[in-house]
Amino acid sequence: MTTYNEHEPHLIRGTEDIYWVGFADRKVGFSNNPYLIVDGDEAMLIDPGSRAPEHYRIVHNKVAKVLKGDFEKIKYMMVQHQDPDLCAALPLFEVIVDPDVKIYAQSRSALFLRYYGVNSEVIPIEDGDEFIFKSGRKLTFITTPYVHFAGSHVTYDHKTKSLFSSDIFGAFSINWSLYANEYYLEAFKAFTEPYIGSKKALLKALEKISKFEIKRILPQHGSIIDKDIDKYLEAAKNLDVAQWL
Amino acid sequence: MDKKIEFLKEVIERGMGIYGPEIMENMLKESGIEMDIEGNIIFKTSEPEAMKKFFDKYSSITPVAKMNLQMLAKKHKILLS
Ligand SMILES: [Fe+2]
Ligand SMILES: [Fe+2]
Numbered sequence: 001m002t003t004y005n006e007h008e009p010h011l012i013r014g015t016e017d018i019y020w021v022g023f024a025d026r027k028v029g030f031s032n033n034p035y036l037i038v039d040g041d042e043a044m045l046i047d048p049g050s051r052a053p054e055h056y057r058i059v060h061n062k063v064a065k066v067l068k069g070d071f072e073k074i075k076y077m078m079v080q081h082q083d084p085d086l087c088a089a090l091p092l093f094e095v096i097v098d099p100d101v102k103i104y105a106q107s108r109s110a111l112f113l114r115y116y117g118v119n120s121e122v123i124p125i126e127d128g129d130e131f132i133f134k135s136g137r138k139l140t141f142i143t144t145p146y147v148h149f150a151g152s153h154v155t156y157d158h159k160t161k162s163l164f165s166s167d168i169f170g171a172f173s174i175n176w177s178l179y180a181n182e183y184y185l186e187a188f189k190a191f192t193e194p195y196i197g198s199k200k201a202l203l204k205a206l207e208k209i210s211k212f213e214i215k216r217i218l219p220q221h222g223s224i225i226d227k228d229i230d231k232y233l234e235a236a237k238n239l240d241v242a243q244w245l
Numbered sequence: 246m247d248k249k250i251e252f253l254k255e256v257i258e259r260g261m262g263i264y265g266p267e268i269m270e271n272m273l274k275e276s277g278i279e280m281d282i283e284g285n286i287i288f289k290t291s292e293p294e295a296m297k298k299f300f301d302k303y304s305s306i307t308p309v310a311k312m313n314l315q316m317l318a319k320k321h322k323i324l325l326s
Contacts, residue, residue: 029263029307172309175265186262190309194316243320 004178009036009062013179014216014226015160020178021045021062023055029174032085033220034059035164036066036074037157039133043067044076046155046164047086047220048093056089071096076131077120078104080166081152082112086220091117104131106143108151125153142208144168146201154209161215167195168205169232171222180223185235187222196241206236250286252321253278253296256314260303263310272302300325 004010010020017038024031032055035046049059067073074097079087082105090113094101100121105113107124114122125131127143138158145152148167155164171187196202210233216226225232257280260269273279276299277289288295304311318325 027307029309172263172307172313173265174263174307175268183262183265186259188262190259190263190313194312240320243316 002179006178009066010178012162012216012218012224015162018157018160018162018218019062019066020218020224021059021066022049023058024176026174026176029172029176031173031176031221031223032059033218033222033224034086034089035218036063038066038073039137040135041073042075042133042135043073044078044133045074045093045097046078047080047166048077048089050085051088051092056092059089060092072098074098074101076102076104078131078155079109079113080154080164080220081106081149082109083149083167084116086166087113087116087118091119094118094120104141106141106151106153109149109153110151112151127153140212142212144201144205144208146196146198147205148196154205156212156214161213163209163212163214163217165209165217165219167220168192168209169217169219169222169225169236171219173222177223180225180227184223184225185232188232188235189239191221192236193239193241193243196239197245199239199241202239202241203237206233209233248321249292249296249323252317252323253286253299254284255317255321256300256303259313259317260310263313264306268306272299276302297326 002013012018019036021036022033032049034049037044103120103122104125110122110124125141129141131139140156141153143153154166170191172191173187214229277295279287304314
């Protein structure tokens with residue numbers, strides 16, 4: 001068992017430099033999980049989150065704690081699709097991070113970022129593109145079209161074998177814990193089944209993801225999965241999606 | 246299996262994820278529904294009354310559970326009253 005204080009930033013177990021800087025809204029049963037990779041003197045903020053003051057304040061303060069106030073260490077931000085729950089905070093962060101910050105998004109999502117009022121350089125990414133930190137650490141971007149947006153992607157960190165899975169493997173739960181508990185599979189189904197509109201698209205995304213050796217899944221909602229990864233991949237393949245049709 | 250019972254069982258399963266076992270067990274108890282070790286459903290009152298009570302409770306705590314209930318009803322072709 002890993003102990004953690006959800007009101008503090010949390011160094012993800014098994015990693016030396018990936019921090020959870022999110023929060024859980026237990027009333028609604030919805031959590032929001034931005035992550036921060038600190039690689040030497042460079043940092044990347046992944047899926048920064050909401051701009052609602054009560055949400056932004058939490059993420060901002062957690063990032064500040066990890067970076068000891070040095071926001072300019074953030075040279076890169078990345079959003080894994082165009083939804084407001086991960087993009088809306090971009091304009092708030094872009095004015096306090098490195099003035100030359102680069103924002104990475106799938107080309108289809110990149111289009112929308114200006115609509116949030118983003119002014120920084122946006123780098124559109126395509127399937128299989130790689131991002132390399134100064135240290136040589138490599139991230140691979142994997143597009144997951146229609147799961148759940150045309151412009152969705154997920155990201156694989158080769159150093160830690162972590163998959164930043166965006167909305168895939170997210171969950172609804174008022175029984176939230178930072179690491180997936182024994183009921184997570186059902187919480188994951190509750191979130192995902194009504195959310196994904198195409199089984200074909202989901203299977204394609206899972207096929208692409210499965211080519212990587214995954215030690216942990218870091219979803220944008222719900223809990224971190226670092227045990228029984230295969231069980232979750234298998235369950236995802238068997239989901240009854242598109243049930244609103 | 247009766248399609249309504251199949252539906253109810255799936256709602257309970259998802260509820261374990263959304264609410265956790267403690268809240269779910271209370272919710273079932275207060276609605277007059279029991280589940281034996283083999284997973285059979287036992288109604289303490291009439292089936293429609295117990296189900297209605299349970300679904301009302303299930304939907305009232307968080308909108309995400311309500312949405313999930315509605316989706317599962319659609320999947321199982323159940324009309325929620
Ligand atoms: Fe989304
Ligand atoms: Fe999301």
